[in-house]
Amino acid sequence: MVLRTSPYSTLAPKPKPPEDKSVHRLSSICFKPDSQTPAPVTKEDRPSLNAADKFFRQRYAFLYSASELKNHPINLIIPEIVILGRSNVGKSTFINALLGRSDAAKVSKKAGHTSTMNVFGIGSPEFINKDLLEKGMRPPRHGLRLLDTPGYGFRSHMDWGDTIIKYLNKRKSLRGAVLLYNRPGDAHDSDRNVLKALAEANCKTLIVLTKADTLGPSWAEKLSQSVESIRPELRKLSASQENGWKEGTGWIPDVYAISAGMRSSPKGLGTGGGIPGVRRAIMDMAGYNLQEKIEVKPENIAYDGDVVSFDDIKWKS
Incomplete structure (x- = not known):
């Protein structure tokens, strides 16, 4: 399968709506079915x-970085989540916000800046099943791996797409994909090609709409319209699959959104702009349950929901 580049337009750009900074304060922007x-x-x-x-x-x-599937070290036990999106959709900014760092993934205004699959390790390996380790293998240092990928579309290379397709179909540790869409009504054929590749690989898929803060005061309405156009495409695609890639098991019916100016969150990078909700959705896709911590306290002390430890993170059975 080839990820084709999008046609280049010479039309003058439309005036941008005023930025809505209220989006930056939201911990989750999640559109559930029928809402x-x-x-x-x-x-x-x-x-x-x-x-x-x-x-x-x-x-x-x-x-590490990998330009081909064979360059990825063997990984049989640490769940991997791959981040996909068109060139300049904001993958690097998104990954930095997920990690709460400004220096993890290099951000560039130049399309096609990322040229390899770049892999990051995060989280405690406490709940990884060590019984799956083969003799001589080192214990895991992380509980999750995130993979940044080259953007497809404008200025992308066809061989990058071939490498990613092979990864989706053959990587045993892959637990799911986050597919970033640029803005409402802006889905391209290249997006649909990648979505079809995810369906054919039976890869669990989470859709995230980026740059919500650039949509102006009516951002929620515009995002809702986009979500309403995305779900029918997903349902039509899943109806053509016979491998189990269905609503809920193959693609996640909840559609998330994030803001482009995530640094503007009053509490710092990655604390707003819808990012916390996406983190939770990624962990669920990777196989983790996040449970409220229950502590032994005097009956007259109510749990306020603010204290959470890693004891609350459970691996799904």
Whole structure:
């Protein structure tokens, strides 16, 4: 399968709507099925959002770069999540926000800046099943791996697409993919090609819309319209698959959104702009359960949902 480049347009760009900085304060922007507005974040959501935040900020390390499937070291036990998107969709900015760092992935205004698959390790390996280790293998240092990929579309290389397709179909440790869409109504044929590749590989898929803050005051309405156009495409695609790539098991029906100016969050990079909600969704896709911590306390002391430790992160059975 070839990821084709998008046609280059010489039309003058449309005036940008005023930036809506209120988006930066939101910990989650999640559109659930049959809802035209983002789901509210409740007090019950806070413990799992906090646990995911702590997990993503722990034990960060750049591991390696790979230009071909054969360059990836063998990994049989650490779950991997791959980040996909068109050139300049904001993958590097997104990864930096996930990790709460500005220096993890290099951000460039030049399309096609990322030319290899770059792999990052994060989180405690505490809940990885050590019984799966083969003799002579080193114990894992991380609980999750994130893979930044070359952008497809404008200025992308066909062989990059071939490498990614092979990874999606053959990497046993792959648990899911995050597919970034640039903005509402801006899906290209290249996006649909990648989505089809994910379906054919039976790879669990999470859709995330980027740059929500560039949509102006009516950002929620515009995002909702985009979500309503995306889900029918997903359902039509899943109906053509016979490998189990269905709603809920193959593609995640909840569609998330994030803002481009995530540095503007009042509490720092990665604390707002919808990023905490995406972290939690990624951990769920990777196979983790985030459970509220229950502590023994006097009956007159109520749990306020703010204290969460890594004891609250459980591996799904």
